[in-house]
Amino acid sequence: MLSSNNRKEGIRMDGLTVKKISKTYDGKKYALRDVTLSFPEKGILAIIGRNGAGKTTLIRILSTELMPTKGSAMINGIDVIADPVKARNLMAIVPQEARAIPWMNPRQQVLSYLLYRGFPYNEASSRASAALKSLGLEENAKKLSRMLSGGTKRKILVATVLASEAKIIFLDEPTTGLDPISRKELWELLNKLKNDYLIVLTTHYLEEAEYLADKIVIIEDGRLVAEGSMEELRKRAGQEYSVRVMDATNIKLPKGVRASKIEKGYQILTNQKEAFALSNMLMKKKMKFSTNPVSLEDLFYYFAKRSINEDTEESGEGEWH
Numbered sequence: 001m002l003s004s005n006n007r008k009e010g011i012r013m014d015g016l017t018v019k020k021i022s023k024t025y026d027g028k029k030y031a032l033r034d035v036t037l038s039f040p041e042k043g044i045l046a047i048i049g050r051n052g053a054g055k056t057t058l059i060r061i062l063s064t065e066l067m068p069t070k071g072s073a074m075i076n077g078i079d080v081i082a083d084p085v086k087a088r089n090l091m092a093i094v095p096q097e098a099r100a101i102p103w104m105n106p107r108q109q110v111l112s113y114l115l116y117r118g119f120p121y122n123e124a125s126s127r128a129s130a131a132l133k134s135l136g137l138e139e140n141a142k143k144l145s146r147m148l149s150g151g152t153k154r155k156i157l158v159a160t161v162l163a164s165e166a167k168i169i170f171l172d173e174p175t176t177g178l179d180p181i182s183r184k185e186l187w188e189l190l191n192k193l194k195n196d197y198l199i200v201l202t203t204h205y206l207e208e209a210e211y212l213a214d215k216i217v218i219i220e221d222g223r224l225v226a227e228g229s230m231e232e233l234r235k236r237a238g239q240e241y242s243v244r245v246m247d248a249t250n251i252k253l254p255k256g257v258r259a260s261k262i263e264k265g266y267q268i269l270t271n272q273k274e275a276f277a278l279s280n281m282l283m284k285k286k287m288k289f290s291t292n293p294v295s296l297e298d299l300f301y302y303f304a305k306r307s308i309n310e311d312t313e314e315s316g317e318g319e320w321h
């Protein structure tokens with residue numbers, strides 16, 4: 001059977017395949033170490049990790065801006081490292097430091113980006129109009145960017161990449177510094193786009209990754225320490241639910257269940273079965289509590305901490321099972 005995925009070699013022909021990418025900037029310290037992952041043709045892949053974890057380095061390598069020290073990456077069957085010129089046609093990037101140009105209006109900015117990418121003027125012009133319209137930027141299309149809000153400015157950058165022919169879009173910290181309303185607006189936009197595009201984004205807002213991503217990759221000190229959907233990460237951690245018990249000074253927990261102290265009570269992170277049994281018990285005792293699916297924030301601490309512990313115990317490949 002002809003499949004669009006060449007599973008035998010583990011290479012996706014219709015999305016992203018990253019194999020054992022490592023990068024050292026100075027020949028000594030690893031900014032990335034043996035990062036391996038894959039992702040389908042459409043959807044949102046979120047790369048999370050603290051500052052200096054290696055998120056930007058990975059995005060720069062995948063978008064052909066930087067050569068890895070070792071490893072390979074394929075996008076839609078094209079080798080990003082061996083064939084960067086071909087790969088570049090498929091992708092567009094909004095770098096971490098990108099800003100809307102204050103003395104241009106949104107239309108001029110989108111148009112100049114398209115002309116720079118090599119579109120003939122007429123096509124660039126109609127593409128710019130369509131992209132501005134689809135992002136609701138028509139009204140502001142002829143106002144200087146410096147007059148516009150932070151959220152609108154960020155949308156202009158997204159408009160530039162959407163106006164191109166690229167179906168793979170890299171957004172390095174697209175919502176950093178935005179106010180909560182502008183951030184939410186951009187989230188809604190990205191949520192719509194993920195049906196048609198492969199969007200790779202980095203963020204250190206964990207709720208952003210939780211809300212948007214089809215797959216989350218956690219990078220800690222250059223290593224991929226966990227990957228999966230929220231559901232998969234919860235399962236892998238054995239922490240599916242968070243039970244928070246309020247106003248409790250002393251609760252007797254079932255054997256093997258560990259609680260950590262939080263403000264005004266305790267938090268227990270556990271699997272579904274235990275969480276439901278515990279909730280029943282707390283209900284019978286008429287105690288105040290809440291039971292929720294575990295957040296990415298809790299999972300992030302779990303995986304990041306586990307990775308630090310593993311480092312001190314020397315784990316070999318640094319892989320998670």
Ligand SMILES: Nc1ncnc2c1ncn2[C@@H]1O[C@H](COP(=O)(O)OP(=O)(O)O)[C@@H](O)[C@H]1O
Nearest residue numbers: 025026031049050051052053054055056057058
């Ligand atoms: N151009 C560079 N030269 C030397 N070191 C760099 C360079 N860019 C990043 N680094 C280092 O590589 C590591 C990862 O950085 P980066 O990929 O920017 O992380 P993140 O985007 O997750 O904050 C950090 O230790 C950083 O200091």
Ligand SMILES: [Mg+2]
Nearest residue numbers: 055056057096
């Ligand atoms: Mg960065």
